[in-house]
Amino acid sequence: MIEIKNNILYFDGCNTLDLAKEYGTPLYLYSENLILSKLNEIKSSFLNKYDNTRAAYAGKAFLTKYMCKLIEKEGLSLDVVSGGELYTAIEVDFPAERIEFNGNNKSIEELEMALDYNIGRIIVDNVYELERIIELCREKNTTSNLLFRITPGVMSDTHDYITTGKKDSKFGIPLDEDILFPAVKKAIKSEYVNFLGFHFHVGSQLHNNLSHVGALDVVLKLIEKVKILFDFNIKEFNMGGGFGIKYTEEDDPMPISYFVDPLMKRLDSFCQNLGIVRPSVVMEPGRFIVGEAGIQLYTIGSIKEIPGIRTYASIDGGMTDNIRPGLYQAEYTGLIANKASDKSNKTVSISGKCCESTDILIKNIKLPNPESGDIFAVFSTGAYGYSMANNYNKIPIPGVVLVKNGKSELIVKPQNYADMISRELIPKHLR
């Protein structure tokens, strides 16, 4: 899907220079064929390979009406983490039973919205939330399917900021017996909630399966304990997401089967030994589905040489459209789309236009003599770029264009200056 023809970068059959001209820069691009190829891998290595499985797209990676429609059409479920994400899904009539709601501080309004739309599952993140859900269900005379997100206490080989499964985490119910088991008992006994089982998410951008396997061992112990204590067999287990992708040459991502196969094998033999039916198994990938399917285009403006130290090539976007390098030192690579096969002879740092020294998109990348007016393309920007976009320095959020087999279509209009200040009010005494 990423090709170079006549020294020009093409993405899913589209000439990126033409796209930059037509839609302007900065610009988010998504290749539908690349998204579909990832969904196909999930289908062949997980959904079609193992019975009684589901995959829920973690919408936080990139949630738009388009993604909801595509995910629905492809038969996946959807994981939302806020009223806004749920609203997006409701607006396009995403099937309620295929929605699950994660998050460590769902508000009463968000829980009510979820119950009113009758979504498939709420993933309970703490005991306080369990009590709120039971209360709300009683008031509304309704019921809800629940999973408990646990904190399995395993470390993962990723940046500390995107590690979520270790013990000291804001996410999930701790394993302490006097916290977890009374909550499980309450959920099993309650007439208002239907306890299905356990969920974990151990971290993101993982290239090895040790955290998933370690966390599964924790869940297996819980399955056994819950059976002994409450004579209850869990019906569902959710392994979260976290499957890594390729950002730079250093990344060597593993296929989905590398994560899933050992888990399924262990779970199957454990259930056989215990004489229980294997629970349904769910995964929740976000980055894996959209990360490599997105690229971003920028126009290079100022070039600043500091002799003997560094050359900065500044782009017309930055931490407002991709905050990840500034937030947790995420690394990317890219090329000059109009000099795509020229020899890279100059080391530069690509800096954003925001008033913040950490607004450096790529430190030290070799490029073919970058000049003002060049179009710079950054790869693997599809996850957590657009969805974390912000208006720092009152910079508008760029538009999003979908490309497929040489055709392009706008799926999110770019923000303009008027959009950005449309909700601002002047107080009476200054009018």
Ligand SMILES: Cc1ncc(COP(=O)(O)O)c(C=O)c1O
């Ligand atoms: C509960 C949960 N599920 C799924 C995901 C998706 O993770 P990834 O995009 O790494 O697959 C996250 C990410 O933070 C998460 O917190």
